[in-house]
Amino acid sequence: MSLPLSDELIAEANVREADALEEDYAALGRKLSRAGLDIDSIKNRVAGFSVAVPSWGAGRGGTRFAKFPIPGEPTNIHEKLTDCAVVNQLCRVTPRVSPHFPWDKVSDYAELREEAASLGLGFDAVNSNTFQDQPGQAHSYATGSLSATDPHVRDQAIAHNIECIEIGRKLGSRDLTVWVGDGTNFPGQQDLTRSLDRYLEAAAEVYAALPDDWRMLLEHKLFEPAFYSSVISDWGSSILAAQELGDKAKCLVDLGHHAPNTNIEQIVARLHRFGKLGGFHFNDSKYGDDDLDSGSINPHQLFLIFNELIEAEAHPRGEFRPSYMIDQSHNVTDPIESMLSSAEAIAGSFAKALMVDREALHAAQDANDTMMAFQALRRAYNIDVAPILAKARVEAGGAIDVLGTYRESRWRERKAQERKPVGLGAGIV
Ligand code: PSV
Ligand code: MN
Numbered sequence: 012m013s014l015p016l017s018d019e020l021i022a023e024a025n026v027r028e029a030d031a032l033e034e035d036y037a038a039l040g041r042k043l044s045r046a047g048l049d050i051d052s053i054k055n056r057v058a059g060f061s062v063a064v065p066s067w068g069a070g071r072g073g074t075r076f077a078k079f080p081i082p083g084e085p086t087n088i089h090e091k092l093t094d095c096a097v098v099n100q101l102c103r104v105t106p107r108v109s110p111h112f113p114w115d116k117v118s119d120y121a122e123l124r125e126e127a128a129s130l131g132l133g134f135d136a137v138n139s140n141t142f143q144d145q146p147g148q149a150h151s152y153a154t155g156s157l158s159a160t161d162p163h164v165r166d167q168a169i170a171h172n173i174e175c176i177e178i179g180r181k182l183g184s185r186d187l188t189v190w191v192g193d194g195t196n197f198p199g200q201q202d203l204t205r206s207l208d209r210y211l212e213a214a215a216e217v218y219a220a221l222p223d224d225w226r227m228l229l230e231h232k233l234f235e236p237a238f239y240s241s242v243i244s245d246w247g248s249s250i251l252a253a254q255e256l257g258d259k260a261k262c263l264v265d266l267g268h269h270a271p272n273t274n275i276e277q278i279v280a281r282l283h284r285f286g287k288l289g290g291f292h293f294n295d296s297k298y299g300d301d302d303l304d305s306g307s308i309n310p311h312q313l314f315l316i317f318n319e320l321i322e323a324e325a326h327p328r329g330e331f332r333p334s335y336m337i338d339q340s341h342n343v344t345d346p347i348e349s350m351l352s353s354a355e356a357i358a359g360s361f362a363k364a365l366m367v368d369r370e371a372l373h374a375a376q377d378a379n380d381t382m383m384a385f386q387a388l389r390r391a392y393n394i395d396v397a398p399i400l401a402k403a404r405v406e407a408g409g410a411i412d413v414l415g416t417y418r419e420s421r422w423r424e425r426k427a428q429e430r431k432p433v434g435l436g437a438g439i440v
Contacts, residue, residue, distance in 0.1 A: 012128075013130070014131060016101070035398040046390075055403075063135035063334070064105045070341075080432065088116075097347055101351060102354045110178075134179070136188045137182065138187075141156030141157065157214055176222070185224055187221070192237060194206075194236075195237055214252065214256060221259050226260070229260060230262075231243045231246055231248060234299070246282065253289075261288065261290070264291050276312070293305045294339045294353075302339050304341075307352075314391075314392050318367060320364065321365060348417065359397070362399055366394055
C-alpha cells in the first residue's frame with residue numbers, strides 16, 4: 012500500500028499531541044466509569060465504525076449561480092481517490108468511496124479497484140445519474156428518466172442503471188443508489204399517478220438485474236430540480252416503492268431531502284420498523300438541500316439519528332445493514348477539510364449515542380418520566396467524545412489533530428503545482 016501522506020509527518024505531529032491526549036482520555040475514562048461506562052469498549056466500537064465519502068465530494072461543489080474552484084482540486088477519479096485516501100489516512104473512519112456514474116467512468120474497473128486498494132480504499136454504493144444529459148446521449152432526461160413518458164428514455168435510464176450494477180460488481184460494491192430528479196414544475200404537467208406507475212415499472216427492470224447479495228437503495232427528495240412535484244418525493248413514496256419492488260429494495264435517507272424541521276430520526280425508526288432502512292447520505296441543512304457539512308447546523312439531530320440507529324441495532328427487524336455515506340457540496344471550503352470535519356461529527360454522534368444509558372431511558376419512558384427520559388439522552392449528548400475519537404484514530408495509524416496535520420502537510424498547495432486547473436462555471440453536485 013502506498014498512502015499519499017508521509018507516515019513521519021503524522022507520527023511527528025502525533026508526538027506533540029500525545030501527552031495531552033493521554034491526560035484527556037484518562038480523565039474522560041474516570042468520568043465515564045463513574046457512570047458505569049468502560050471507555051475502552053466505547054473506543055473499540057468507534058474503531059469499528061466507518062462512513063463512506065462521495066467521490067464527487069472531493070471536488071469543490073457549487074450552486075446554480077456559480078462554482079469557485081480552488082487550485083489543486085482533483086479533476087478526475089484518480090485524483091479524487093488520492094484525496095479520499097488523504098482523508099482516510101488522517102481520520103481512519105472513511106475507508107470506502109461511493110462513486111457516481113458516468114462522472115467516474117474509466118475504461119478498466121478492475122484496475123481502478125486495484126488503484127483504490129493500493130490507497131487503502133474500497134468502494135461503497137454506486138450511484139447512477141439520470142438527472143443530467145451526457146454528450147452524445149441518444150435521448151434527453153429533460154422531462155424525466157425512469158418515469159419518462161417516452162419509453163425510449165425509460166429504456167435508456169434502465170440500461171444506465173444496469174450498467175452501474177455491472178461496474179459496481181467489478182469494483183466490489185453491493186449497493187446501487189438510485190436518485191432520480193424526475194418530477195414536474197407545473198400543476199397538470201404530468202399525471203401524478205401514471206408517472207409513479209412508469210417509475211415503478213422501470214425500477215422493477217433495474218431491480219431484476221440486481222445480483223443476489225445486492226440492494227437497490229431508493230433515495231427520495233422533496234424538491235429540486237422539480238419544484239412542483241417529485242416522483243419519489245418523501246419517505247412514504249420511497250417505502251411504498253421499496254415494498255413493491257421487493258426485499259432487496261431499501262430506502263436511503265439523505266438528511267437534506269426533507270421539509271424544514273422534519274423529524275428525521277422518526278423516519279429512521281419507521282423505516283427500520285418495516286425492514287426498509289437501507290442507508291444514509293449524511294449532510295446538514297438550514298433551508299433545503301443545502302448539502303452543508305454534517306453536524307454544522309444541527310448536531311443534535313445527527314445524535315438523535317444515531318440514537319435511533321443504536322436502538323435499531325439492538326432490536327433488529329430483519330437485517331440491520333445501513334450504508335453510511337457522506338453527500339455534501341463543499342462550496343467554500345477545502346473538500347478534504349470538510350470531509351475530515353464531517354467524518355468526525357458523524358463518528359462523534361455514533362459515539363455519543365453508544366453512551367446513552369438505555370436502561371434508564373427505557374425505564375423513564377415506561378414510567379412516563381419525560382424529564383428523566385430526556386436527561387438520559389442529554390447526558391450522553393453533553394459528553395465531549397473528542398479524546399475517544401482521537402485515541403481510536405491514532406491507534407489505527409491516523410492523526411490526533413486531523414486538520415492541523417493536514418494543513419501541515421501542505422497537500423493542497425503541492426497539488427496546486429501538479430494538477431490542471433478546474434474551469435469556471437456553475438454546478439450543484
Ligand atoms: C441529489 O440532490 C443527491 O442528493 C443525490 O444523492 C445525487 O446522487 C447527489 O445529490 C449528487 O448530485
Ligand atoms: Mn444524496
